[in-house]
Amino acid sequence: MKDSPAFATDAKNPWCDGCGHSPVTRVLQETLAQHFDPSNVVLVTDIGCIGMADSLFTCHTVHGLHGRAPALAAGIAMTRNDQSLKVVVMMGDGGAAIGLQHILECARLNQNLTLIVCNNQTYGMTGGQQSAYTLPGVRTSTSPHGVQETPFDLCRLLEGFDVLRARTAATAHELPEYLTQCLRHNGFSMLETLNYCPSYTGKFNPETLTPKAMRDFFAAHGLELGMWPAATARPSYRFSPTLQPAALASIIPKYSHGLTKPVQILLAGSAGGGVQSAAEIFAQGAILSGLHVAFRGEYPVTVGKGFSTAILVLSPEPILSTSQEHGDLALVVSADGLAFTRNDLPKHASVAVDQSLETPDFAATKIDFRQFGTRQAALAALIWALQQYHYYPLAAMREAIDAVRSNRVRESCHATLEKLGRL
Amino acid sequence: MTPCTFVDGASLICRGALHAGVDYFVGYPITPASGICQQMIECGVGMPASDEITALQYLIGASLNGHKAMTATSGPGFMLMSEGIGAALAMEVPLTIVLVQRLGPATGSATANAQGDVLLVGNIVSGGFIVPTICPSTLEECVEMTVHAVNISQLLRIPVVLLTEKSMVLGKRSVAIDDLIYPEPQSSSRFDGAAERFKPYGDLDAREVPPFQPLGTPRPQVRVTASTHNEEGLIARFNESVRLNTERLLVNKSLDLFPAAVRDLQPGATTLVISYGYTAYAAKEAVRNLRARGQAVSLLIVRTIFPVRVDDIRSALAGVERVVIAEENLTGLYRKALLAEDTFRGCAVDVVGVHVMGRPITPEEIEAACNGAVAG
Numbered sequence: 001m002k003d004s005p006a007f008a009t010d011a012k013n014p015w016c017d018g019c020g021h022s023p024v025t026r027v028l029q030e031t032l033a034q035h036f037d038p039s040n041v042v043l044v045t046d047i048g049c050i051g052m053a054d055s056l057f058t059c060h061t062v063h064g065l066h067g068r069a070p071a072l073a074a075g076i077a078m079t080r081n082d083q084s085l086k087v088v089v090m091m092g093d094g095g096a097a098i099g100l101q102h103i104l105e106c107a108r109l110n111q112n113l114t115l116i117v118c119n120n121q122t123y124g125m126t127g128g129q130q131s132a133y134t135l136p137g138v139r140t141s142t143s144p145h146g147v148q149e150t151p152f153d154l155c156r157l158l159e160g161f162d163v164l165r166a167r168t169a170a171t172a173h174e175l176p177e178y179l180t181q182c183l184r185h186n187g188f189s190m191l192e193t194l195n196y197c198p199s200y201t202g203k204f205n206p207e208t209l210t211p212k213a214m215r216d217f218f219a220a221h222g223l224e225l226g227m228w229p230a231a232t233a234r235p236s237y238r239f240s241p242t243l244q245p246a247a248l249a250s251i252i253p254k255y256s257h258g259l260t261k262p263v264q265i266l267l268a269g270s271a272g273g274g275v276q277s278a279a280e281i282f283a284q285g286a287i288l289s290g291l292h293v294a295f296r297g298e299y300p301v302t303v304g305k306g307f308s309t310a311i312l313v314l315s316p317e318p319i320l321s322t323s324q325e326h327g328d329l330a331l332v333v334s335a336d337g338l339a340f341t342r343n344d345l346p347k348h349a350s351v352a353v354d355q356s357l358e359t360p361d362f363a364a365t366k367i368d369f370r371q372f373g374t375r376q377a378a379l380a381a382l383i384w385a386l387q388q389y390h391y392y393p394l395a396a397m398r399e400a401i402d403a404v405r406s407n408r409v410r411e412s413c414h415a416t417l418e419k420l421g422r423l
Numbered sequence: 424m425t426p427c428t429f430v431d432g433a434s435l436i437c438r439g440a441l442h443a444g445v446d447y448f449v450g451y452p453i454t455p456a457s458g459i460c461q462q463m464i465e466c467g468v469g470m471p472a473s474d475e476i477t478a479l480q481y482l483i484g485a486s487l488n489g490h491k492a493m494t495a496t497s498g499p500g501f502m503l504m505s506e507g508i509g510a511a512l513a514m515e516v517p518l519t520i521v522l523v524q525r526l527g528p529a530t531g532s533a534t535a536n537a538q539g540d541v542l543l544v545g546n547i548v549s550g551g552f553i554v555p556t557i558c559p560s561t562l563e564e565c566v567e568m569t570v571h572a573v574n575i576s577q578l579l580r581i582p583v584v585l586l587t588e589k590s591m592v593l594g595k596r597s598v599a600i601d602d603l604i605y606p607e608p609q610s611s612s613r614f615d616g617a618a619e620r621f622k623p624y625g626d627l628d629a630r631e632v633p634p635f636q637p638l639g640t641p642r643p644q645v646r647v648t649a650s651t652h653n654e655e656g657l658i659a660r661f662n663e664s665v666r667l668n669t670e671r672l673l674v675n676k677s678l679d680l681f682p683a684a685v686r687d688l689q690p691g692a693t694t695l696v697i698s699y700g701y702t703a704y705a706a707k708e709a710v711r712n713l714r715a716r717g718q719a720v721s722l723l724i725v726r727t728i729f730p731v732r733v734d735d736i737r738s739a740l741a742g743v744e745r746v747v748i749a750e751e752n753l754t755g756l757y758r759k760a761l762l763a764e765d766t767f768r769g770c771a772v773d774v775v776g777v778h779v780m781g782r783p784i785t786p787e788e789i790e791a792a793c794n795g796a797v798a799g
């Protein structure tokens with residue numbers, strides 16, 4: 001490796017004699033030297049024999065986990081704000097199998113990096129096992145009678161992504177040209193080099209995997225060799241942060257409340273019935289009145305169907321635990337809400353339900369909350385509670401409604417408040 | 424009147440992150456952590472990943488470029504990240520993982536609260552190495568503890584977990600804006616010597632951390648690896664220099680960086696309540712109730728889960744006969760961690776756990792455990 005000094009260290013070649021990783025490394029060093037400065041190149045190596053390449057290179061090197069090198073490299077490539085850094089990945093066919101998702105993602109996002117898959121038909125480092133790229137007939141330590149299955153064809157798998165793809169033998173004379181094209185490509189490029197591992201696949205397949213026979217063997221399996229350029233020059237993926245921090249909405253208490261001890265209110269209704277937003281408005285009104293508030297909503301993962309509940313604690317003092325089982329007031333505005341909270345309702349000091357709901361097993365005040373519409377019933381119930389129990393003034397609730405962003409919702413809420421005020 | 428805001432933990436964690444200088448966030452959707460990712464994207468510093476394994480690799484890559492990198496997830500996603508967390512620790516790459524606990528095992532119950540991932544976090548890296556784990560115990564602390572988590576990751580060049588739970592992140596409370604604490608943001612130190620002198624894992628500072636050098640021109644060559652390595656960042660067989668280079672990854676020497684427990688100790692108290700995270704609210708209420716009834720009780724709220732600050736806890740044990748540890752999981756996981764660290768060795772204390780799964784612990788349950796102590 002002495003004749004390409006810019007990128008080659010004088011470290012000893014770590015690989016077995018005849019290993020296909022050596023010629024690829026050598027060509028990569030030479031090609032990089034023609035186009036880049038070592039301080040502008042990051043080589044990310046995957047796990048495996050191929051991952052021993054780091055010590056041979058004078059550029060930046062990063063060595064991580066099995067199969068994950070393309071994702072790590074993508075993290076580097078997309079978060080550079082200058083285009084000067086060239087990111088190159090070297091991985092084996094084993095890595096390209098366990099990490100296939102990352103390769104597809106690099107192609108989908110058009111990450112600006114060059115991936116070299118050194119396909120030696122096996123997991124060299126772990127003892128010559130079959131990979132998902134090992135061709136039919138090849139004997140490995142986990143396929144002693146020859147592989148039966150159809151392997152992945154990486155060039156084909158990437159066909160739909162409009163990225164630069166190439167495949168050739170590791171010793172082919174077109175390798176430098178292909179590498180040059182890949183390294184100079186702006187966006188994702190993938191070069192698969194075909195070779196074999198003399199210590200395992202070479203030994204197991206002396207008829208087919210030899211320096212002379214391998215080209216014919218690969219061709220016989222229909223692995224097309226060549227280079228397929230990207231059809232369009234689509235921009236590569238960039239992550240460019242544009243910080244837009246949101247300010248905390250500030251509420252300055254200006255009303256006074258009527259509470260001497262905490263109250264816990266359960267509001268239950270249907271998903272999509274405005275339960276969460278009514279509770280939110282109610283909470284804002286409480287804060288405007290100098291109360292402390294804790295709120296937790298619960299609804300099914302299918303947010304548009306079934307129950308929706310809110311538990312609100314209002315307190316003149318800072319609130320600690322909100323795990324009290326025995327609430328002060330339960331308000332139920334729909335059958336979904338009733339079904340979900342039925343067992344908890346008798347644990348409340350007072351219960352008010354919409355007049356359409358049957359509660360034969362416990363006492364409940366019946367109110368026509370739903371006359372205000374299904375989406376306003378929850379808010380109506382909370383306004384009713386304010387009128388009954390005077391937790392805080394209606395004026396604070398009115399001001400909280402003023403802060404609702406949607407014009408339509410704000411107007412309906414005000415209408416409900418005015419109508420209830422008149423009743 | 425003091426200005427208040429009505430806010431959830433997710434928003435406050437994002438505020439802390441942005442204050443700390445997080446400028447790269449990547450996440451994969453998972454309840455109850457998704458809201459943090461969405462907000463970070465809205466704030467212009469986040470992006471989605473195709474899965475949690477990818478997310479962690481993106482973080483490592485971004486961090487190597489000098490970004491302050493963060494993700495948020497819940498138990499199932501955290502487990503997918505585990506191999507990458509070990510790699511980041513070995514590579515000495517700073518990043519922060521917000522782990523919002525939900526009820527397990529496995530997919531469990533996405534919208535139920537829990538504190539069941541404590542030992543998982545404590546043992547996520549092979550070899551007994553510690554992933555610093557910081558835990559807010561009030562909504563207000565979500566800002567402060569997030570900044571500490573990011574700062575520690577930077578100063579020690581290590582992955583840090585901000586451990587929290589569904590109730591803290593999704594629950595909303597009124598918060599006095601002036602009560603939010605914003606510690607000074609910290610960044611890794613940079614190498615400023617001559618390029619030829621640079622060794623990626625050499626030139627250690629007083630905390631035994633090498634200066635950080637982002638990738639790229641015109642800086643000296645950077646070599647990073649997750650495999651055992653020498654000072655040059657090259658894979659090396661295990662020898663004396665590799666051993667030293669690996670052993671120093673154990674962070675328990677930099678305890679001063681880790682938030683101390685909140686101490687509310689009472690003279691003459693023979694019972695000490697210990698809690699953390701959302702359950703600390705119930706613990707505080709229990710202690711308040713007991714004191715209102717004339718009982719002397721002490722309280723310690725732990726905010727650095729790992730490394731266990733053993734001295735912090737031992738110094739609260741004078742005169743204590745019973746320690747009550749309250750946490751929302753089936754078998755008392757942090758109690759086990761404290762016992763495993765010999766926290767109470769040589770102290771004549773009864774260590775009692777209050778632990779339940781699938782619902783919040785009530786103050787009454789903690790009070791009952793304390794009263795056991797009073798009754799002897």
Ligand SMILES: Cc1ncc(C[n+]2csc(CCOP(=O)(O)OP(=O)(O)O)c2C)c(N)n1
Nearest residue numbers: 048049050066092093094095122123124125
């Ligand atoms: C998650 C994980 N699983 C398994 C391994 C073990 N392992 C190390 S190298 C390797 C295969 C390497 O094969 P390949 O990627 O083809 O590279 P080669 O050794 O042939 O160069 C495996 C499976 C690992 N390091 N990590």
Ligand code: SF4
Nearest residue numbers: 015016019049124197
């Ligand atoms: S085992 Fe195979 S892949 Fe590994 S160095 Fe030897 S020849 Fe190369």
